[in-house]
Amino acid sequence: MEERATAFRQRKLSSLVYDDDEVEELWAAVDSGNFGQVRKLSRGELELDRVYGDRAFNFLWQAGFKNHLDIVRELIRAGADVNWRQPSTGDTLLMFAVKMQKEELVCTLLEECDPPSDVNLPNSCFEIPLHAAVDAGNVDLMQILLQSRAKINFKNVDGDTPLHYAVKHDNKEIASILLDSGCRSDIANDKGQTCLHLAAMGNNMDLVQLLVKAGCDANARDKAKKFPQDYATDQAIVDYLDMQPAMD
Template identity: 25%
Template sequence: MSFIDKLRSGELADARTILKADPGLAQFREENGVSAVLIARYLGHADFAREIADAHPGIDLWEAAALGDQTRTAELLDNGLEDVNAVNADGFTPLGLACYFGHLEEARLLLERGANPNIISANPMAYLPIHSALAGGHKEIIALLIQKGAEVDEPSGSDWTPLHYVAESGDIETAQLLIKAGARTGYTRDDGKTALEVAEENGFTDLARLLATSAG
């Protein structure tokens, strides 16, 4: 099996051995352009993703964002080598990746450098960075995005608004943040359900009460 096959199958000891024998594999990209660093990160192998990056010092902005590598991010942006709002082969902006993987300070840096918090991913997920942060359950990043002007009502590709995500998780604190920022509770997703109905179905009584009293 190849390096990437070992990585995908979770056989990291073997993948590590192969990489050590041929460090150039750290620069591997699939035909669609997705790198080995991002594949490892998507699969939940954060430490190994870092090892791959260490074997390939020239990681790009999206890889740096996914790793939370602020030093590399600043270097790339300082030298004008990357567009902070461009999407990668997967359709995600650097900010979207930083938000999904929970890198608060990386997200803050990208926003300070001009990242737009309202760019929708160029893929069927149609995620805003706030959707990515919600999917990962990263409350501090959600609060940061709201502070920086993130849209709080935009549905994702699955037609879930941010409030629908919290209605699935029961996160009342984040619901309060969203409502305070102007999120409408009455949006009906394509299955006909509002966030209130989703919260009720999931047994989140306190959250349902909040949504009911904040109807709009």
């Protein structure tokens, strides 16, 4: 199905036109939610992925921004690239939808579009939508993305996984879900810090204990040669980590 959609876009690209009047007419139809007019104009020879307007959106993004889900589906059927990336951020519409916490749009892009949005396509910061869902603390969106096979251990440009994000936000609930879903607790970021370093840094005993029970090494040094307990100012955390045996 994805190959068919790609071939359709390639056929359209060979005969693109840039009729400003039709572009403005299609933009107005998308903006107002005029499905019939969108269907008529999008089946012509306009470039559907053309950037338009002050926000540097294309037609598909504008439809998503306005929550016109029927138009989102129609534009993708007509050949709009569901994985088109916003020039300045590299975000796909799926990433934008997650950041804006538009759950219906997320479900539409993943479950109702042909082809569906790529759940693991990173932006310019090498974040995938799962990072954004965890960053927002949105459990429902995180679960939807995990069910769509989001890469749970994906690293961003700084080497942080979604679990690093959860720990930075002191979010034990999300950290627990990620660990139960198969997330590795021992991955170090570009500073050599595991999530246990971050939990100790935040003096969060609940997260420290959760990560130790998940197998995170209390004796792992980061690139500054520091153990997790070296960052803690809570003596109870220091004592707890000092008692942990060395891991093989």
